Amino acid sequence: MAETTSTAPTTTDLVRGTLEGRRVNPVNTLVSGLLLIALLSSLLVLAVLLADVFGKGWGLLTERGADFLTTPLSPNAVDAGIFQGVMGSIALTAIVIVVAFPLGVAAAVYLEEYAPTNRLTQFITTNIRNLAGVPSIVYGLLGFSVFVNLFSGATGGRTVITGGLTLALLVLPIMIITTSEALRAVPTALREASMGVGATRWETIRHHVLPVALPAILTGSVLTVARAFGETAPLLLSGAVLSLYFAVPPEAGFVSLMTEQSYTALPMIIYNWARQPQEEFVALTSAAIIVLLAMLLIVNAAAIVARDHFERKST
Amino acid sequence: MSVTAPQVPMDLSGDPRRQRRERRVRSLFFVAAALSIIISAAIVLSLAGEAWGFVTAVDPASYFENGWLPRRGRYSILTIVWHTLMVSGIAMVVATPLGLGAAIYLSEYARRNVRRFLKPTLEILAGVPSVVLGFFALNFITPNVIQPLYAADRSNLLAAGIGVGILIVPLVASVSEDAMRAVPRALREASYGLGAKKWHTSLRVVFPAAISGIVAALILALSRAIGETMVVALAAGTSGILTWLPDSSGLTMTGAMADLAIGSDQVTSATAVQVNPFQSLFFVGLMLFVITLVLNVLSERVVRRYRQKY
Known part of the structure; x- marks a missing residue:
């Protein structure tokens, strides 16, 4: 047997040779290489961005430490902090959560669980998808017309409430879309079983559909809120203050800071500092960006923790 | 003689309170869902009112002159639209190969564990x-990538285009990865x-x-x-002068809006201002x-019209 294989290749060997020999195809390697380069270069950009920002801002951040977070804005780069920005961003995010989360979930529940398939439902769904595509600065104009001017009595004009409501409207369509997807993933059998034993629609939703969909809803919502957190353009128009001076000192306390005066937000400060021509502001801006990215990271990590918590609870 | 009790159909309608x-x-x-319609209406109404004030006050012929300088009462739509076209064109040139390459790799080539990390x-x-x-x-992009290769100003439309890209x-x-993953396995196996x-x-x-999903993307x-x-607003600067090349600063549509919003150009000189610059923003x-809106509707149409049914 050994002699036959050594003298002439068998048919099996020939076939295997032609099949396996072509495994390394130059075109294949080239194409997959190019595709991988396309993917990796986007990730490289991310890495370079982070390295650049950390390289420029980390020194200042470690030098100033927590002081950077608790000192107020100042026109002098040497002692400028981001206190009002952090506070403003937290307040804005709180308003966005309070307004957009219940509204978004309620709208999604209606569209997924109650809505009949008719023209009106179709119109609302299309409309929400289109709203999700409206540029954020246009929401700023809406906020300006409606909350700064029309309802200035209720919002107080250029206040943090105006900014928060504007951002809430901005993220509402995205909130509805992500919640709808979460609800759609809940098996129909669950609803049928619940209604089969006599539960009403709302009882079914409350006790069976929402608990199952909750992890996905929460994750989607947090990602959406994170978007609002980094948003700048709508705030330009709905009253956030750009000034390097900021009248209220940190000692004044959170409530008076937010209600008595105009507000600002962390991304607004970054925008304003990035526009300054002086060299000192580059490090300052980078440090503020690090804080912004760190806060976004915390928010996203909270989403993951919340999802795990609820997933464990439901099983 | 059997008396049949009057047949009362069982009441299945349940507790009226429930x-x-x-x-x-x-x-x-329903109110929550219908709110989206109100938001859309509010957007259109709030924009249209002030925009109409602008249209009636500014001579349409001046839309095509050079220069977006609201302070001097010059509103060249041509300038900001051209700058927007340049920036978004550059952005698409950057994003199309990178985005589609990444999508094809993730959908067709990446092993599961690689994908779980890269996505x-x-x-x-x-x-x-x-x-x-x-x-x-x-x-970073302007001083380290663009300026060594191309004589550009510190603020330039090219950097803005790359950033947007x-x-x-x-x-x-x-x-587009979602679109490609939706292609049935049978097609690949047949191939x-x-x-x-x-x-x-x-x-x-x-x-x-x-392709329908990719075009829509x-x-x-x-x-x-x-x-x-x-x-x-950050990378392209605040120059309102028309530039045909992306090597210098220029206001785009959104850039002009941001610039007006922060008020750096709101100082109205006594001469030649017959319209409130703020109206031009609207x-x-x-x-x-x-x-x-037109682009978003178009993208949806493309998906619906050209999607192949499997």
Whole structure:
């Protein structure tokens, strides 16, 4: 047997040779290489961005430490902090959560669980998808017309409430879309079983559909809120203050800071500092960006923790 | 003689209180859903009113003159629209190969564990706030990438275009990856069965089969690029003079809006100002709204019209 294989290749060997020999195809390697380069270069950009920002801002951040977070804005780069920005961003995010989360979930529940398939439902769904595509600065104009001017009595004009409501409207369509997807993933059998034993629609939703969909809803919502957190353009128009001076000192306390005066937000400060021509502001801006990215990271990590918590609870 | 008891049909309608609550909850949820219609109406109304004031006050012929200088009463729509076209064009040139390459790789080539690592990383890029990319474009891309190769100003439209391009790569990648993954396995298997190679299957079978979703992704990305504000506001500067090349500073539609909003150009000189510069903001906003709306509707049409049913 050994002699036959050594003298002439068998048919099996020939076939295997032609099949396996072509495994390394130059075109294949080239194409997959190019595709991988396309993917990796986007990730490289991310890495370079982070390295650049950390390289420029980390020194200042470690030098100033927590002081950077608790000192107020100042026109002098040497002692400028981001206190009002952090506070403003937290307040804005709180308003966005309070307004957009219940509204978004309620709208999604209606569209997924109650809505009949008719023209009106179709119109609302299309409309929400289109709203999700409206540029954020246009929401700023809406906020300006409606909350700064029309309802200035209720919002107080250029206040943090105006900014928060504007951002809430901005993220509402995205909130509805992500919640709808979460609800759609809940098996129909669950609803049928619940209604089969006599539960009403709302009882079914409350006790069976929402608990199952909750992890996905929460994750989607947090990602959406994170978007609002980094948003700048709508705030330009709905009253956030750009000034390097900021009248209220940190000692004044959170409530008076937010209600008595105009507000600002962390991304607004970054925008304003990035526009300054002086060299000192580059490090300052980078440090503020690090804080912004760190806060976004915390928010996203909270989403993951919340999802795990609820997933464990439901099983 | 058997007396049949009057047959009362069993009442299955349930507790009236529960029914009332059911109706209340339902109408409450309906209001939440209908709110989106009110928001749309509010957007259109708030934009249209002030925009109309602008249209009636400014001579349409001046739209095509050079220079967007609201302080001097010069509103050249041509200038800002051309700058927007340049920025979004550059952005698409950057984002199309990177985004589609990433999508094809993730959908067709990446092993599961590689994909599980790469996809979230791409999502992190999608989560970077645009103001951060604006800073990056101004302070890194311009001095380190553009200026060594090309004599450009510190603020220039090219850097803004690249920045916006980076911003929309994840959008192109994720939407077109979804489209390609939706292509049934049978198509790939048929292709392999006929002896096609992996690259041939990916690029000549799967890619064309998913083309409707891919085109929709690109239209969506273009719409995002046109509406993107902060990258442009930081990297492209505030010059209102028309420039045909992307090597110098220039206001785009969104850049002009941001510039007016922060008031750096609101100082009205006594001469030649017959219109409130703030009204021009609403006019540009309305244009932006209409353009992005048309693109979004178009992208949806493309998906619906050209999707192949399997």
